[in-house]
Amino acid sequence: MSMTLYHGEPNGPSFTALAALFEKNLQADLVRIDLAAGARHGLSCAQQPEVAMSVEGEGPVLVVDGEGMTDSVFIACYLDDVGDGALLRPSDPCGRWETMAWCRQMIERAAPAAALLGCKAHPPKADASMLAKIGSDDLRLRWQEIGTGVFADDKLADSRLKIASAVEKIEAKLDGRSWLMGEFTIADLESYAWLAGMVDLVPEAFAGKVRTAAWIKRIKGRSAVGSALSLATVADPTACWAPGPEINRWG
Amino acid sequence: MGDVTLYHWEPNANSGKPMLALMEKGVAFNSHYLDLLNFDQHKPDYLAINPQGTIPAMKHGNLVLTESTAIMEYVDEAFPGPKLMPDDPQDRWRIRWWMKFMDQWLGPSFSMIGWSIFIGPSVRSKDPEELKAAIERIPLPERRVAWRKAIYGLFGEDEMKESQRRVAVGIGMLEKALSKRAWLASDQYSLADVNGFNLAYALPLSQPSLSNDELTPNIMRWLRSIYARPASKACWATGRTGMVKRVAILEQPHIGREHVS
Numbered sequence: 001m002s003m004t005l006y007h008g009e010p011n012g013p014s015f016t017a018l019a020a021l022f023e024k025n026l027q028a029d030l031v032r033i034d035l036a037a038g039a040r041h042g043l044s045c046a047q048q049p050e051v052a053m054s055v056e057g058e059g060p061v062l063v064v065d066g067e068g069m070t071d072s073v074f075i076a077c078y079l080d081d082v083g084d085g086a087l088l089r090p091s092d093p094c095g096r097w098e099t100m101a102w103c104r105q106m107i108e109r110a111a112p113a114a115a116l117l118g119c120k121a122h123p124p125k126a127d128a129s130m131l132a133k134i135g136s137d138d139l140r141l142r143w144q145e146i147g148t149g150v151f152a153d154d155k156l157a158d159s160r161l162k163i164a165s166a167v168e169k170i171e172a173k174l175d176g177r178s179w180l181m182g183e184f185t186i187a188d189l190e191s192y193a194w195l196a197g198m199v200d201l202v203p204e205a206f207a208g209k210v211r212t213a214a215w216i217k218r219i220k221g222r223s224a225v226g227s228a229l230s231l232a233t234v235a236d237p238t239a240c241w242a243p244g245p246e247i248n249r250w251g
Numbered sequence: 252m253g254d255v256t257l258y259h260w261e262p263n264a265n266s267g268k269p270m271l272a273l274m275e276k277g278v279a280f281n282s283h284y285l286d287l288l289n290f291d292q293h294k295p296d297y298l299a300i301n302p303q304g305t306i307p308a309m310k311h312g313n314l315v316l317t318e319s320t321a322i323m324e325y326v327d328e329a330f331p332g333p334k335l336m337p338d339d340p341q342d343r344w345r346i347r348w349w350m351k352f353m354d355q356w357l358g359p360s361f362s363m364i365g366w367s368i369f370i371g372p373s374v375r376s377k378d379p380e381e382l383k384a385a386i387e388r389i390p391l392p393e394r395r396v397a398w399r400k401a402i403y404g405l406f407g408e409d410e411m412k413e414s415q416r417r418v419a420v421g422i423g424m425l426e427k428a429l430s431k432r433a434w435l436a437s438d439q440y441s442l443a444d445v446n447g448f449n450l451a452y453a454l455p456l457s458q459p460s461l462s463n464d465e466l467t468p469n470i471m472r473w474l475r476s477i478y479a480r481p482a483s484k485a486c487w488a489t490g491r492t493g494m495v496k497r498v499a500i501l502e503q504p505h506i507g508r509e510h511v512s
Contacts, residue, residue, distance in 0.1 A: 074347040081340035093328035101321040250397040
């Protein structure tokens with residue numbers, strides 16, 4: 001089985017996929033693409049439905065046997081299943097449920113907020129020819145909205161609240177433990193992936209959160225995470241953003 | 252009955268997912284029905300179980316589980332019975348992808364249409380002050396917004412148009428996927444099918460111009476195959492509302508462009 005991982009800078013969903021790959025001691029052809037320029041839509045697998053319509057937005061693509069696999073939490077679950085390293089999900093059903101439920105709340109609430117705030121601070125830019133290739137109309141619209149440079153105040157305020165809420169949740173969860181689920185899991189990777197770049201953008205959310213600060217430091221100290229971060233081609237990968245999941249259409 | 256209690260509404264959408272998964276696995280459970288239209292899910296008794304006030308929730312012993320799709324994976328792993336996730340890791344990835352796509356992209360569009368034509372009108376006749384208080388009791392701000400829109404009919408024209416666009420796109424994707432294999436995301440019946448049926452069981456009635464035996468033969472084959480399963484029959488037989496009883500459309504051998512129910 002050969003695997004190719006098309007990834008962006010090690011931030012957001014690309015971070016999760018890369019770190020999971022290294023945590024599991026797996027080999028893959030690593031191909032860096034500029035997600036912030038829409039390069040994913042130029043891949044040969046771009047029009048496969050699971051790539052074109054990925055809810056995650058501009059995330060990495062793991063190609064296995066010709067099939068493009070997207071959505072970083074599920075890519076990480078796949079790598080957890082096929083790799084040799086320590087489990088990235090607890091071994092008991094209860095722990096696995098908690099990990100998946102945690103990730104669901106993270107990708108549904110914190111991730112869209114982080115992507116919006118990240119794209120405002122560090123705008124991605126795709127040219128018209130790349131935008132035309134995007135298979136998902138609503139993802140293309142997110143690109144176009146970001147391109148205007150105009151961000152609604154209520155969405156920005158709500159996004160800051162969602163980041164603060166996620167950090168509160170993390171701080172509470174880390175009471176008496178080193179990792180969110182007790183043992184190191186995909187929940188740590190995915191939570192770090194979306195929130196590491198928020199430390200500078202929403203500093204008030206992290207003020208006084210000593211357990212969260214120590215947890216961020218612990219994650220950065222992991223060997224596999226170091227390997228993922230070493231792939232950065234910029235000084236600060238947490239300043240690299242592309243359109244992410246959409247903000248809940250219901251409000 | 253065992254130590255499993257499911258807090259749920261109708262066999263429909265999120266409530267129906269763990270209901271059907273439990274029944275497929277043959278797990279006996281205590282059924283605690285919450286009337287969504289009576290806002291039971293925002294009352295103190297239930298908030299003591301799930302402070303977010305979302306349905307469903309499941310108790311297994313002292314463990315309280317929320318998030319319907321994650322509950323289904325738990326049910327599959329924690330109990331004996333037919334496996335609802337295949338062994339192949341790539342199949343498992345595909346199943347999770349489709350479940351997320353339905354949970355977070357396609358499902359909300361179906362819901363917006365459903366809430367505007369069923370949920371909203373069903374509760375709108377209640378006392379205005381009672382409705383206002385009911386909305387204020389909703390713990391999650393985004394759910395408060397959703398309920399307010401449904402109750403007062405505040406979905407904008409653009410929102411509804413976008414939902415209808417997504418439903419059309421989603422139906423096209425389902426039909427294409429189901430033309431490649433018998434089941435949605437793998438060669439065996441799985442949680443993706445349980446999830447999908449909860450979303451699409453009434454499709455030929457709710458979207459007659461987009462889904463029927465002539466336009467989407469693979470979706471219709473898939474829906475009938477799932478409804479033919481004893482667990483599905485038993486699950487949908489518990490339905491109390493006309494909304495859920497629409498599943499009977501699948502008993503018709505052929506549903507053409509101008510079908511009658």
